Amino acid sequence: MPPTGSALRIARLTVLLAAVFLSGCGVTSFYVPVQRPMEINLTRMQRIGVAVAIVNRDSVNVQFSEEALTGLYTDLFRKDGRHTWVPVLPYDANPLFEILSQDSLRKGDLSALREKYELDGLIAGEVDLMRYTEEVVAAEVKQSDNPDAKKYVRMGLMEMSIFLRVYDMADEAFIWSGGAYHNVRDEKRSLLPVPPSLNVDGMLRETAAYLVDEFLELTRVITERRIVTFLTDGEFPEIKHGIEKAKAGEWNEAAALFKKLAEENPLAEEADKLWYNLGVAYQFGGDFRSAIESYERAQAIENSKRYEYAIEDCLKMEQEYLQLIELNRE
Known part of the structure; x- marks a missing residue:
């Protein structure tokens, strides 16, 4: 008997999951609070x-x-x-x-x-x-x-x-x-x-x-929930430690760990993902220039839309952050 539509979908899903598993790569995502600057500045006005x-x-x-x-x-x-x-x-x-x-x-x-x-x-x-x-x-x-x-x-x-x-x-x-x-x-x-x-x-x-x-x-500074996504690789279990640091808000520690991994494994099959993870840690730690450099390193290794979007998102987040700093000064 030929497989039914449901069986085919399950088979395709199994193949997809197997491919992800065999590649040793997945994703870990969670939410963090990020401040969005006000659009109308009334702070100088009483x-x-x-x-x-x-x-x-x-x-x-x-x-x-x-x-x-x-x-x-x-x-x-x-x-x-x-x-x-x-x-x-x-x-x-x-x-x-x-x-x-x-x-x-x-x-x-x-x-x-x-x-x-x-x-x-x-x-x-x-x-x-x-x-x-x-x-x-x-x-x-x-x-x-x-x-x-x-x-x-x-x-x-x-x-x-x-x-x-x-x-x-x-x-x-x-x-x-x-x-x-x-x-x-x-x-x-x-x-x-x-x-x-x-x-x-x-x-x-x-x-x-x-x-x-x-x-x-x-007219208000709003705290939004932003999703953070790291790429996980079975070849490097240390990534999990970096993600735990990030979940705890210890972005500098996470960045130090990811930087060590990326610099010590330049020829790894998933080296682009190591640089991407470093970029994420830098971005949400507020070091936007270093984040963009890390995303560009990942993009140079593997041309991926994910890395293009990451650069665009980081530039936007940097602009919002600079606006927030300027408004707080006033």
Whole structure:
């Protein structure tokens, strides 16, 4: 009887595992914490103004004034306790948005606003969509003795889109901009034709809160879990000792062990993997230049996409690390 599809897959998997085993090479992976730098640097700013204007009245059908909208966003920003958040009132904000719409700021354009509110920074938001839609629909009630029984559902959708600009008021310089969109849905059910009303103001606040949270996430240094992968070789049991050092966070000790292995075994069949492992230890120990040199040594021995990706990842990680150092200095 010819082998079935499952049997063929098992046979292929067995051959693959056998090939890996016979080559003496596998992988060991684990996660380590790595810090990602903030995308928006507010560390120099203590008092930050918040100004919100509606720039597209045709896309707004919610009765909510610019002053109330500015107050709402200011309150939401205040949950971030690292700064003092100050509402910039509409009669001050409107001339501001005329200034901000220019191609470039001139010295003194923001000085009056800075002095009046004693601001170190400014977040200017332009709302171009703030729309609420609602409908009531009827649906049959399942498992009812009355075939004509219906239930009624009031469904609401709140949408908001805002474009934010961030300014360093001390230097009167623009430092960041970005747009975001979010929507919130809610519904209430009833056996009566008129279901209870929805909390439209609550939906508006929830939508704005999400947009503020998205922004504040960009202002924080975040610790991410990054996967680390070492290549194991049956010919060199010492690799396991190096991996144990790495798992314990002892990257310098791991690098010393891998360096000794690589330098003492230049003609080994798996020499490229020894240099790769050394590169991993250097990279996560913060010695990015040595890591790239080690990856390049591995690539010179064995042309592999793995080593190309390792070099690219190391360059990216180095750039993020340098940004983090610069931000911490400030």
